[in-house]
Amino acid sequence: MSLDAVSVGIMWDRLVAISDEIVTTLVRTSFSTIVSESYDLTVALLDADGQLMAQGTYSVPVFMGTAPATLQHMLARYPAESLRPGDVIITNDPWLGTGHMFDINVMRPVFHDGRIVAYVISITHLPDIGGLGFGAAAREIYHEGLRLPVCKLFEAGVQNDFIIELMRTNVRAPDQVIGDLMANVTATKVGEAMLTGFLVEYGLADFASLSQEIRGRSETATRARISAMPDGSYHNEIQIEGVDGALTLACHIDVAGDAMTVDFAGTDGCVRQGINVPFCYTRAMVLYSMKCLTVPELPNNGGSVVPITVTAPAGCLLDAQPPSPTGARHMIGHFVSPLVFGALAEAVPEQIQADCGMMDLMTFQGRHRDGHDVSTIYFASGGFGALAGLDGAETTPGPSNMAVVPIEVWETLTSTTVERKYLLPDTGGAGASRGGLGQEVVIRNDSGHVMTVFCMANRTDFPPLGLMGGGNGKPREHRINDVTVDPKGHYELEPGDRITMIEAGGAGYGDPALRPREAIELDLAEGFVTPEGAARDYGFNGE
Known part of the structure; x- marks a missing residue:
């Protein structure tokens, strides 16, 4: 079937809108704030061949790289010809899904006129999966909780009660965990109905031609942008916080014509702490980062990843092998973006952002003052990195995009109190474009019970790096009660104890001497920069 450009554009936008409608269902039916408020989720629509057609705009974008691979693992266990309407397949295996066990991957095949025409995948971060809890404390994958292989949660519409009971028995806050799991199931059901309705409305037998057009146009656009980069080999190496000392991440990028290869040779090996990264997540971070550099204006789909090849040495931090623990894999995995951006800064400096302050995740586990279980995550963001001609946004995450739970909701659901939450002046790196500000958040345990917190902080020893001067x-x-603590440790908060999260500022771009006077004056008026900071960083004294 031949489709003109206008028709492709209309139907493409419609698929993205369907993805967003599925996300809305997921958010409104979920039980945890991780999904309903923080949007730690993804919805992906794939064609009958398993190719990504669309992803929800409110989704975690990096999972554009994992969902197609997860589907292939599922189909290897349950071939397409064996599937029936009403089947729902799940897994949380780190090496088959998104890199850690806390993300549940839920897939439903979509049938139309008796054959599979698409697949809907919904992914959410569960409130708990048993084990030690969400953090970096594990020494082996077995410490991190219940690892589900690819299995059928529903078969021809009939629920597997054993899987539900198995999960309920092994997790904290089981009502939230099972509630979120079933929200995924419901969301994929809504997706099934909307996709079959789409085919009927447009008179299509399947999605094959439309998917091919979407992906083909995206691949062509991506190749054109890569072709505009200077051919060559580019290298970057950075130091980041490890367990007992610094760790090294290295990458080599070869740009040749309209394609590129990214390799992570030279990266340190795995460690006995839950910060190792399975290759599926590493590859996905590269694909997402390159998407940002090449065709950020296009909705996510499988076409934009075709010209990019990613490799890593088996057993390194970025290609962790079982039984390496991976629970807090984001703590290392998020550095893939600044690593590859830094390598390409030589080639296309005007397109590269300075380092971000990144997202800070902290797990809270315990009991509410009314007695029910608490197991949830507080998300707090550092500042966004500056770009050429554009200041970094204040307390904006990068490369992830989770939202912050509103204080009123957080306090009600956890029986903790957010005593203080404010922007920290002078934390953004100076530059012609200033880095975004970090923040300070102080949370007091008012539950009346001991509460365990798992810290998962990076950017503590090695700050976000500025670019182009x-x-x-x-x-x-x-800090706990004003005493600095291990940013990867776990601690017990007694009733009345306070934990303080001081978030990193984004780095600056360009020589600070080139920052316009009016921009400095505005920063002073807004309180983003103090008079002392303006004098120190910009030589500005108000005269």
């Missing part, structure tokens, strides 16, 4: 952002710090 820009200054570094200020680093991150965690």
Whole structure:
């Protein structure tokens, strides 16, 4: 079937809208704030061949790289010809899904006129999966909880009660966990109905031609942008916080014509702490980062990833092998973006952002003052990195995009109190473009019970790095009762104890001497920069 450009554009937008409608269902039927408020989720629509057609705009974008691979693992266990309407397949295996066990992957095949025409995948971060809890404390994957292989949660519409009971028995806050799981099931059901309705409305037998057009146009656009980059080999190496000392991440990028290869040779090996990264997540972070550099204006789909090849040495931090623990894999995995951006800064400096302060995740586990279980995550963001001609946004995450739970909701559901939450002046790196500000958040345990917190902070020893002469952002710090603590540790908060999250600022871009006077004056008026900071970083004294 031949489709003109206008028809493709209309139907493409419609698929994205369907993805967003599925996300709305997921958010409104979920039980945890991780999904309903923070949007730690993804919805992906794939064609009958398993190719990504669309992803929800409110989704975690990096999973555009994992969902197609997860589907192939599922179909290897349950071939397409064996599937029936009403089947729902799940897994949380880190090496088959998104890199850690806390994300549940839920897939439903979509049938139309008796044959599979598409697949809907919904992914959410569960409130708990048993084990030690969501953090970096594990020494082996077995410490991190219940690892589900590819299995059928529903077969021809009939629920597998054993899987539900198995999960309920092994997790904290089981009502939230099972509630979120079933929200995924419901969301994929809504997706099934909307996709079959789409085919009927447009008179299509399947999605094959439309999917091919979407992906083909995206691949062509991506190749054109890569072709505009100078051919060559580019290298970057960075130091990041490890367990007992610094760790090294390295990458080599070869740009040749309209394609590129990214390799992570030279990266340190795995460690006995839950910060290792399975290759599926590493590859996905590269694909997402390159999407940002090449065709950020296009909705996510499988076409934009075709010209990019990713490799890593087996057993390194970025290609962790079982039984390496991976629970807090984001703590290392998020550095893939600045690593590859830094390598390409030589080639296309005007397109590269300075380092971000990144997202800070902290797990809270315990009991509410009314007695029910609490197991949830507080998301707090550092500042966004500056770009050429554009200041970094304040307390905006990168490369992830989770939202912050509103204080009123957080306090009600956890029986903790957010005593203080404010922007920290002078934390954004100085530059012609200033880095985004970090923040300080102070949370007091008012539950009346001991509460366990798992810290998962990076950017504590090595600050966000400035670009093209820009200054570094200020680093991150965690404190309990005003005493600095291990940013990867787990602690017990007694009733009345306070934990403070001091978030990193984004780095600056360009020589601070080139920052316009009016921009400095506006920063002073807004309180983003102090008079002392303006004098120190910009030589500005108001005269």
